[in-house]
Amino acid sequence: MSSRTEVAVTPSVKEKKKKRSFPFWKSNVFLGSLIPIALVILWELSSRIGWVAPHLLPAPTTVLEEVVSMAQSGELWGHIWITLYRVLAGFLVGTSVAIVLGAATGYSKIANQLLDPMLQALRAIPSLAWVPLFILWIGIGETSKITLVAVGVFFPVYLNLTSGIQGVDRKLIEVGRMYHFSSVQLIRRIILPASFPSFLVGIRSGLSLGWMFVVAAELLGASQGLGYLMVFGQNTSAPELVVGSILLFAIFGKVTDEVLKRIQTRALRWQDNMENAS
Amino acid sequence: MLTVDCVSRIFQHGKAGFRHVDFQLSKGEVVGVLGTSGCGKSTLLRVLAGLDPNYQGMIQTSAENPDQAFGMMFQEPRLMPWLNVIDNITFGAKRASSQQQAEELLETVGLAGFEKHFPKDLSGGMAQRVAIARSLLHQPEILLLDEPFSALDAFTKMQLQDLLLSIWEKHDTTTLLVTHDIDEAVYLCDRVIIMRGQPGQVESEIHIDRPKPRKRGDAQLAELKEEILKELDFTKT
Numbered sequence: 001m002s003s004r005t006e007v008a009v010t011p012s013v014k015e016k017k018k019k020r021s022f023p024f025w026k027s028n029v030f031l032g033s034l035i036p037i038a039l040v041i042l043w044e045l046s047s048r049i050g051w052v053a054p055h056l057l058p059a060p061t062t063v064l065e066e067v068v069s070m071a072q073s074g075e076l077w078g079h080i081w082i083t084l085y086r087v088l089a090g091f092l093v094g095t096s097v098a099i100v101l102g103a104a105t106g107y108s109k110i111a112n113q114l115l116d117p118m119l120q121a122l123r124a125i126p127s128l129a130w131v132p133l134f135i136l137w138i139g140i141g142e143t144s145k146i147t148l149v150a151v152g153v154f155f156p157v158y159l160n161l162t163s164g165i166q167g168v169d170r171k172l173i174e175v176g177r178m179y180h181f182s183s184v185q186l187i188r189r190i191i192l193p194a195s196f197p198s199f200l201v202g203i204r205s206g207l208s209l210g211w212m213f214v215v216a217a218e219l220l221g222a223s224q225g226l227g228y229l230m231v232f233g234q235n236t237s238a239p240e241l242v243v244g245s246i247l248l249f250a251i252f253g254k255v256t257d258e259v260l261k262r263i264q265t266r267a268l269r270w271q272d273n274m275e276n277a278s
Numbered sequence: 279m280l281t282v283d284c285v286s287r288i289f290q291h292g293k294a295g296f297r298h299v300d301f302q303l304s305k306g307e308v309v310g311v312l313g314t315s316g317c318g319k320s321t322l323l324r325v326l327a328g329l330d331p332n333y334q335g336m337i338q339t340s341a342e343n344p345d346q347a348f349g350m351m352f353q354e355p356r357l358m359p360w361l362n363v364i365d366n367i368t369f370g371a372k373r374a375s376s377q378q379q380a381e382e383l384l385e386t387v388g389l390a391g392f393e394k395h396f397p398k399d400l401s402g403g404m405a406q407r408v409a410i411a412r413s414l415l416h417q418p419e420i421l422l423l424d425e426p427f428s429a430l431d432a433f434t435k436m437q438l439q440d441l442l443l444s445i446w447e448k449h450d451t452t453t454l455l456v457t458h459d460i461d462e463a464v465y466l467c468d469r470v471i472i473m474r475g476q477p478g479q480v481e482s483e484i485h486i487d488r489p490k491p492r493k494r495g496d497a498q499l500a501e502l503k504e505e506i507l508k509e510l511d512f513t514k515t
Contacts, residue, residue: 174329175356179370180345189369193360270360272398 090149106165152213164198285335317478349418
């Protein structure tokens with residue numbers, strides 16, 4: 001009665017990955033875009049027929065024309081570039097600071113007692129309340145805008161990382177201790193990978209807050225950027241400019257989030273959850 | 279191989295843990311620790327494994343490298359979910375040469391071909407096989423098993439018990455097996471230590487001289503089981 005022969009099962013992971021062929025009308029892309037497309041058509045029609053006043057809500061084609069003509073004249077790219085730069089710079093700064101502080105408060109009890117209450121209190125301050133202060137402190141230039149975005153990005157990343165680290169299974173850490181791991185080894189080989197899913201959730205919600213905060217920063221004092229375009233459109237009664245900027249924000253927000261989502265799915269293939277169920 | 283001399287570990291104001299435990303393991307011996315729940319048998323294993331440093335008494339090993347003398351396997355597999363099977367087996371390895379060793383161990387536990395699978399794709403029994411392989415990678419001189427099969431179904435349990443027998447035959451690993459399954463103890467062990475009480479103490483020791491592999495339905499083992507049940511006597515408090 002040897003047990004060496006009993007597992008005759010062949011590995012089956014590769015077979016699972018074979019995609020079943022779906023009819024197109026059942027695919028996510030199709031179903032997900034069905035309602036938005038219908039709404040855009042309805043919008044176009046109602047503007048054309050005159051149900052809504054074009055000086056309040058211009059037709060989608062008018063918005064598109066405006067965006068295209070700005071892109072052709074080259075004016076648009078400067079605005080897009082500066083907004084992207086602010087979001088990404090703020091995102092990097094905010095995430096880096098959050099990693100340092102989140103790792104410290106998650107791992108060390110004393111750091112948690114010292115820092116966490118203060119950070120939680122700061123989190124309660126509404127985002128826009130920072131704007132006047134940052135402008136006073138660091139002026140109206142790029143730094144104050146990037147700082148504001150960084151503040152927005154910081155909190156979700158910090159909170160998720162801390163709770164991720166604190167939620168690491170004690171049983172897994174014991175395995176490391178059986179191997180006489182040092183603190184550094186415990187962090188690198190068990191705590192960081194185990195809290196990684198939570199960290200990724202944090203940077204995704206951090207990025208979306210970053211987009212929110214960049215609008216706030218640009219609405220309140222900028223001479224360039226997509227947020228500035230919106231204010232400009234408001235002041236010159238050009239609703240197509242405002243709607244166009246909103247659309248561009250939506251597109252860039254979605255694209256950057258999709259990038260992070262792809263990274264998340266790839267990095268977390270090992271997770272036993274609904275998404276990975278086959 | 280291992281001498282445990284008057285070791286105590288008490289918590290909750292003397293109501294839990296174990297007290298004055300003495301025993302010795304000689305090389306290649308498989309010793310079971312049986313006891314009712316709460317008698318401190320798992321705590322004893324944690325103390326031996328070095329996971330709980332707050333004990334009194336003396337623990338000595340004749341191992342060359344006391345730091346790596348112990349290998350431990352828990353009730354749950356405790357695999358790292360983000361590592362595939364082969365990386366889980368080599369998880370604690372310090373040398374690079376262990377890759378090939380890990381392949382061999384995977385073969386031994388009957389999981390060849392599953393190297394790249396993640397723990398989520400394994401059944402409970404398969405995951406526990408990986409855990410066995412991981413605990414053997416260091417070639418520990420003393421293997422500590424903490425109710426290793428208690429979460430598995432009866433058939434998987436029997437398969438894995440036989441797997442352990444074949445591993446002992448091959449590696450001659452000294453083993454301390456904590457369990458609450460009397461059948462498992464009499465089937466696998468050369469000697470059974472019975473613990474009772476709260477905090478637990480060693481009540482008695484029973485030698486089992488039947489040659490291995492034993493038959494699960496062996497009449498003599500049934501008598502031994504009777505004897506152990508009497509020792510444990512659940513009506514006494």
